[in-house]
Amino acid sequence: MANERTVSELDNLLASREMILVAGSGGVGKTTIAAAMGIAAAQRQKGKILVLTVDPAKRLATALGLDEVGNSPVRIEPAIFKAAGVTVRGELWVAMLDTKAGWDELIRQHAPDAEVREAVLANPLYQNITSRFVHSHDYLAMEQLHDLHATGDFDLVIVDTPPSRNALSILDAPSRMIDFFGSRLLRWLTVPYRSRLFTVASKPFYQIADRVLGSRFLQDIADFFVLFQAMEKGFVKRARAVEALLGDAQTAFVVVTTLETAPSHEAKFLAQALLNRGMTLGAMVVNRVLPARLAGNDAIASANALLAAGPELVDAVAEQLDDVSPKTVAAVLAQLAERFDDVALVASRETERRGELATFATTMLDAPWLTGDIHDIAGLGELAEHLRVDSVNG
C-alpha cells in the first residue's frame, strides 16, 4: 500500500499538469478512469478540476450519477460527495461536448461577419456535414480543450477522448484540419462555377462528379465551402494553437488499456506514436486487471492437489458443513479445481502482457477487475484509491 507520507505517482501526475488527455481503444473504460482521476485530483488539490467527456453516449453522466451533463461545465455538489463518503478539497466540474453545439460555436467565433455566419448556419448541408466532417468529434474535443485552457477557469482539465477507430486520429485532428484548408479540393470547390467548367485540368473530374453526384448537389457543397473558406484564417490559426497545446509541457496523455489482445496492441501503438511526436505519456492505466495471486504458484499447486484429492478430503469437508451430501461436496471441489485453470490462464497471460506494456511507460497504474460496474461517486472514489496504490512493475 502507498505510504501515507509518500505521494503516489497518480497524485504527482495530477498535480504537475494542467491538461490530461485520456486515450485508448474503445471499451477499455476510458470514461470511468477519467472520472476517477477527476475525483482523485479533487481529493488532493484545492482549486477547480474539470472532467470533459466527448462521448456521445453520455456515459460520464451515468457514471457520476447526474441526469444530464451539458456543453457548459456543471459543478458536482459537495453534498453528493458527502453522501458518498468521499472527502474533497477542490471543486469537481463536469461537461460534455455536444458536437453540434460545438460547431455552431466555432462558426460564430470565426465567421467574418453576420451575413456569412447566418448563411453557414442556415445551409442545408451544414446540419449534416458537421457530424461527419474531418473527424469532427476529435477536432472539437481538441478545440474545446484549447478554449477551456485559454479561459484559465480551471486548474486541471481531464479530457475523456472520443472513441475513434484509430486513437491516433485525435493527435492528428488539428493538422488534418489545417491540411483541409490547404487542399486542392477546397480550392477547386470554391472556384466560381463558370471558371471551374473551363479549367481544363478539372474538366474531366467535374464531368464525372456531375454525372455521379448531380450538379445541384455539387453546387450545394461548393456554396457551403465558399462560406467556409471565409473562415479559413481563424480556423487555421486555432488548429495550430490546438496542435501546440497537445505538445505543451503542461499537457500529458494517459493511455488506458485492458490486458486483452486488441486493446493492449492499440495501447502500445499509441504510446509509440506519442513518443514519436514528442508528446508526453504521463501514465499508462491498466484497467480490469485480475489479481496477480490468481496466477501464483501456491494457487496452481492447490488447484492441482484438489483435482487429485480423494474421498477422505470430501468427507472431511462435508462433515464441517451443514446439511450437505458428500456427493455435492465432491462435485463442488472438482469444479473449483477445474475452473481454476481458466482464470489462472487468463491471469498469467495478462501478467505477461502487462510486462510488455510497462516497457513503454514510466508510470503504470493498475485498476482491478471490480465485480460490479461503477456507476456512482463512491465507486469512482474506490477506483481512485486503487489507482493511487503504486504498482510494482514486473
Place this chain on the structure above:
Amino acid sequence: MTSLLDLDLLWVTGKGGVGKTSIAAAIAEVAARSGRSTLVCEMDAKGALASALGVDELDFTPVEVAPNLHAMSMSTEDALREYLRLFVRIPFIGRIGPLAKTFDFVADAAPGVKEILSVGKLCFEVREKNYDLIVVDAESTGHIVSQIGAPKVIADLVQVGLVREQTQWMLDILNDVNRTGVAVVTTPEEMPVTESSELLRRLTSETGAHPAVVIANRVLPVLFDRREQAVVDQLDAALPTLIDAVGPGASVVLEAARFTDARRRTGAQHLGRMRSELDAADPPLNIPIITVPELFARNGGRRVVSLIADGLADELDIEISSGQRANGE
C-alpha cells in the same frame, strides 16, 4: 421470423472491444459450413478480420478463405472505381488515379458519399445474387447509423443525379426485414448493454434497417447448481481443512470461483435489463438474445472463431459440417 442465415445481408455491429469482428467471422463461418455461399466484409480496413480468419491480409477482391467462405476488405477508392466502371462506363480506369483521390476528398466532406459507395458495393453484391449471405463486420455502435443510414441521407439531400437514382434500389434492399438485418454484439457489461439497447431502439427509425438479433459475447458459465452453491456459500468454514489438505493456495482457488460467479451474476442482470428494455420498446423488439460463452482464450484468431462458430450453430440450431473443427488443431 426469417432465420438469421436466410437473410441476404447481415450487418454486425457492437461497441468497440466486445468482439464484433470475431462474431462476424464466426457467423460467416456457420453460414459457410451450413452450405451457404458466404461473403464476409470488413468495413474499417483495420485488418482485424484477416487475423480472425487466419489469413495475411484482405483486399477489395474477395478471396475464398475456406469452402464457401469468401472474405474481403472494403475500400472506398476501389468501390468508386468499380462504380465508375459499371455505372458511369468510364473506361480509362488507370487514368483516374488522381481523380479518385480528389473524389475521396469530396467524399470526405460531403455527407454520406463515402458511406454510400461502401454500402452500394454490398447492396450491389446482394442484387447480383453473387452470394447466399453477406456478413458485414460493420462500424461500431457509435457510427453504424451513419453507415447504414447513408442511402437515406443521400435520398434526403441529393435531388438529382446518378447517386440519387441509385439510392432507391439500395433502400429497397436495406429496409426489407426479410433481406437485411442488423446483429448487435454486446458483452454482459453495463456500458455495452446500454449502448446496444439504445441503438436497437432507434435503429429502424433512423436507418430503415431492422434489428435481427443480439449476440451476447463472453458470457460466463454457470459454475454451480443451487445445491452446489449452498456448499460454496459455507465453504469458508472448511477452509482450514482444505488448506491442510491441498496447501495455502486453496483460498485463492475458492476466491477465483467466487469472483467468476459474481461477474456472471452481474452480467446476467445486465442482459435481463436489456431484454426488458427491448420488450418495453415501442413497438416491442422481439429479437432473440443469443449467448456465446467466454472461451477463456484471450488471443483471437481462426481457432477461436471456429469455437465461437460451433457455439453459435448450436444456439441458432443450424446443422453445420464439421469443417474446420477447432478441437482438431
